[in-house]
Amino acid sequence: KWNPAMAPYIFMERNGIHIIDLHKTVAKVDEAAEALKQIAKSGKKVLFVATKKQAKQVVAEKAQSVNMPYVIERWPGGMLTNFPGSIADLTRLPSALFVIDVMKENIAVREANRLGIPVFGIVDTNSDPSNVDFVIPANDDATKSIEVILDACCAAMIEGLEERKAEKIDMEAAGEAPANKGKKKSVKARLDKSDEEAINAAKAAAFIKEDEEA
Numbered sequence: 001k002w003n004p005a006m007a008p009y010i011f012m013e014r015n016g017i018h019i020i021d022l023h024k025t026v027a028k029v030d031e032a033a034e035a036l037k038q039i040a041k042s043g044k045k046v047l048f049v050a051t052k053k054q055a056k057q058v059v060a061e062k063a064q065s066v067n068m069p070y071v072i073e074r075w076p077g078g079m080l081t082n083f084p085g086s087i088a089d090l091t092r093l094p095s096a097l098f099v100i101d102v103m104k105e106n107i108a109v110r111e112a113n114r115l116g117i118p119v120f121g122i123v124d125t126n127s128d129p130s131n132v133d134f135v136i137p138a139n140d141d142a143t144k145s146i147e148v149i150l151d152a153c154c155a156a157m158i159e160g161l162e163e164r165k166a167e168k169i170d171m172e173a174a175g176e177a178p179a180n181k182g183k184k185k186s187v188k189a190r191l192d193k194s195d196e197e198a199i200n201a202a203k204a205a206a207f208i209k210e211d212e213e214a
Contacts, residue, residue: 002125009137010125018125020137029149032120032134033156036096040160044095045069046120049108054143055100062150066157069094071108080111096120098153101140103127122149 002010002018011021039046048070050059056072063070071079080093097112099105102121109131112119121132124140139145 003128005128005130006123006125006137009123009129009135020125020139025136025138028134028136029152032136033153035118035134036098036120036153037156037160039095040066040157041164042095042160043164045092046096046098046157047071047094048098048100049075049105050100050146051075052101052104052140054141055146058143058147058150059100062147062154066154066161068157075105075108077107078111079108080115080117093117099132100146101127102129102132120153122146 006018009020009024010018012019036046046066046068048059048063048068050056050070050072051074059070060072093115094117096118097108097120099109099119099121102109102119102123103126109119109121113131118133119131120134121127121129121136122138122140122145123129123132123135124138127140129135129137136149138149
């Protein structure tokens with residue numbers, strides 16, 4: 001049964017099936033990805049939540065790829081409100097939740113709402129988008145649909161993490177590290193792997209030259 005609150009995201013109805021407007025999905029994925037990139041860039045954590053079987057595996061893989069915590073078994077009620085210590089590798093409350101099926105995970109969504117933690121959610125036509133800060137209208141039952149959306153969002157988060165790393169290298173190259181020779185070498189090695197655009201080329205070049213002369 002469809003939820004009338006999803007009307008703005010629906011393209012048409014055919015034989016009682018509501019078809020999501022893909023243009024809206026694409027626009028909303030872009031919006032969510034940009035916000036997730038900034039969260040990752042600032043060094044904060046996003047907690048992924050997916051306990052339905054068609055989403056578990058893909059969510060575990062994608063969350064691990066960006067070094068973020070995830071819950072794929074059962075959401076223990078009060079996990080956020082009775083923090084800390086309820087999630088391994090999460091030392092503080094997450095800065096955001098990424099939820100695959102907001103209807104199935106409604107307890108998690110409610111807890112995040114109560115604590116003012118923004119919720120990113122894949123929201124199907126049968127769900128209520130009103131408690132979700134970043135609505136991604138899409139089929140939350142199809143593994144492929146979930147995977148495509150997570151790919152885009154995690155790629156953006158990796159960009160954010162790379163930019164964070166590059167900015168750290170930049171700060172070190174700007175003169176905060178030269179006192180420590182060992183440290184300089186490790187910075188030089190990391191420069192090769194970093195996204196070149198994100199590094200101030202002139203500073204990096206001068207730094208490498210200086211390192212070779214040393």
